[in-house]
Amino acid sequence: MNVAPSVQPTRDDANTDWWRGAVIYQIYPRSFQDSNGDGIGDLLGIAQRLPHVASLGVDAVWISPFFTSPMHDFGYDVSDYCDVDPMFGSLADFDILISTAHRLGLRVFIDLVLSHTSIEHPWFKLSRTSRDNAKADWYVWADPKPDGTPPNNWLSIFGGSAWQWDGTRMQYYMHNFLTEQPDLNFHSMEVQEALLNIARFWLGRGVDGFRLDTINFYVHDKELRDNPPLPPEERNPITAPAVNPYTWQNHLYDKTQPENLEFLKKLRVLMNEYNAAAVGEVGEDQRGLEVLGEYTGGDDKIHMSYAFELLSDKMPTAPYIAEVFEKVEAVAARGWACWAFSNHDVPRHLTRWKLTEAGARLFNTLMMCLRGSCCLYQGEELALPEAEIAYEDLQDPYGKKFWPAFKGRDGCRTPMVWEPSNQNGGFSAGMPWLPVSHEHLNRAVSTQEQDPAAILHHYRRAIAFRHAHTALMMGDQSRMEAVGDVLTFTRSDGEETIFCAFNLSGDPGLLEMPEGTWRQIGIELGSAGPAPDGRLHLGPWQPALLLKAAD
The missing domain is CATH 2.60.40.1180 (Golgi alpha-mannosidase II)
Structure with missing residues (x-):
């Protein structure tokens, strides 16, 4: 692979503020690089391609989940937090990835999914056997109403009720996402300690930080009060598509509870021992920036978080961005944002905002000038548009449920394109788990490396410009x-x-x-x-x- 000359990032391990202003590159493991020809990206594939990431000049990588999982939600349903799913490799492969990243000057964030597990996790398997076992209260269980219906009106982001009946315990369990993703009970101190031990395991293995999935979903209202309805004019479908009635509720009780802050403080104490950092995902339609301010304000909670204001379908015009930052100043002035335009859950912003390549270049330059840290999503540096996925090729359960009004998340998750000489774009020698977009092939890394005018080089220049000016990093x-x-x-x-x-x-x-x-x-x-x-x-x-x- 041809990698353009670049000044690679350096690590200052004594700097406790290394994360402020950092540029983080998100890697979706299934789609970055397949090293063994099975059509699925893996950890050794990531290690193989890290020189490309380092050549961009970024400070860190964020790797989406690679833990053992039945893959109902592609790794966001964890059945073993302390091992690697065989499709991605092994713990030894992860160690190679860590050492490779550190040698290249890159820090490594891994995606911790703490709000819920898989139904295949041993904790849940035991919890569902009875109401008096050792882990009976490790998940959110509740009795039905007298008529047998769910305990309250809470809804799942993936559609339908947030409650699933279990005939063994004769109770409902809560799931904010798929029925295969039961929510952990953060009111149990044993659960909190178990999750802190998982974080300690990975910190001890050399990770530099965490991306915390659905950080405001950890704690639920103990009284299980109903969420009030949200008037139609106040609905703001950011965290869920408009076709999902999840957006019809004011989610006062199923997430974003005050007790959440106490757990985050415990996690921060642990991370401080390792000079590690975390970026949280705030899933909140009405109060996203306020929660960001609450969770990142001061130095005793989470380092940085991102909300969905710039990940939404709304075109970020000059007045809109000014309005967003006015709100940030009002409710999160002491906090620290981490800005992103694309990730693995939303359509790529080139398509979402109908941008030309000139527009994509400008938005990248803008991101590098904003106060906060930055997240780039794999392929963004190539100006990849959203891929069109036929229904028969669809993998995402979210898309299958709401097709065709909402086509799911597969269009932003297709394989990375490294070279254009075959239909797989250099991603795999086998059949990729999602088809490689033909539209992407002519934007491959190797093609852009040879073109001085390609947007790939613009990304390198913009990131270098940010790092050259302390006012842009931390001012x-x-x-x-x-x-x-x-x-x-x-x-x-x-x-x-x-x-x-x-x-x-x-x-x-x-x-x-x-x-x-x-x-x-x-x-x-x-x-x-x-x-x-x-x-x-x-x-x-x-x-x-x-x-x-x-x-």
Whole structure:
């Protein structure tokens, strides 16, 4: 594989704030690289391709679940937290991955799914046998109403009731997701200690941090109170598609409970022992940024979290982004966000927002200038669009349930394309678990490496630009302003002040120069500079990046 020359990241193990401003690259193991020809990506495949990731200049990788699992939800249903599913390899393979990443200067986050397990987990198998066994209260069990119906009106994100009847215990168990994913009972201190021990196991094995799946779903209301309805005008279908009535409730009681913070504080104490960090996923339609602020404010809870404001279908116009950041300042000023435009659960943003490649370049530059940390999703650096998946090739149970109004998540999970010489894109010598998109093949890594104008090189330049300016990594951010389609703000840290402007449209934009003396920077990113008339003339999808001259 041809890898363009690049300054690889370096690790400063003494820096406890290494995660602030970090750029994290998400890897979906099933679809990154298959090393043994079975059509499914694996850990040794990831290790093989890490030089590409390091060449981007990112600080860390986040690896989606690879634990032992029956794969009802592709690894997010764990049956053994402390082992690797054979389809992905072994613990020895994981050790190779860790050592390879660290040698390349990359830190490693792994995806911890703590809110629920698989029905195949030994804990659940024992829990469901009776009401008085050693793990009887490790899951959320409840008696039916007198008429036999579920205990309350809570709904599953994957559709239908959040309760499943079990004829052995003659009770319902709670599942926020698939029926095969029973929720753990975080009101049990034994459960909390068991989960902390799992985190300790992986920290001891060399991981540098965790991505915490559905971080606000851990604790439920002990009284099992009904969620109130949400008026239609207040529904905000971000965490679930609009065709799912999950969005019709105000989820006051089935998640985001105050007791959650106490567990997060315990986890933070443990992570501090290893100088590790965590990024949480906040699944919340109404209060996402508020929860982000609650969970990351101060230094005793989670380091950073992401909400769904920039992962939604809503096109992020200049006024919308300014509104989001105004809300961040109001409810999460002491917290730390981790921004993402794409991941394994949402359609790729190139398609979701109907972006041209020029738009994709600008949004990448914008992300690298925002206060917070950043997550990039595999293939994003190639400007991959959402893949079209035929119904007969569909794997995602979510898509099968709501097809065709919602086609599921397979379109963003298709295999990475490394070279265009065969229909599998260099991903596998066998039949891939999902078909490789033909539209993706001409955007393969090897093709873009040979093209100096390819977006892959833009991603490298944008990440390097971020790392070259401490104001962008960790500095303060001014209030955002939307001047028509142009978004403006400044970043500063005492050493430097950078004025940032982004024309988020296909039409030209015009700005007055900010007060003071400024020097054009970011020329390699297409940055505009002052025109002869003393103003900033922005072309379609063009940024302007200016460094303030020292007094």
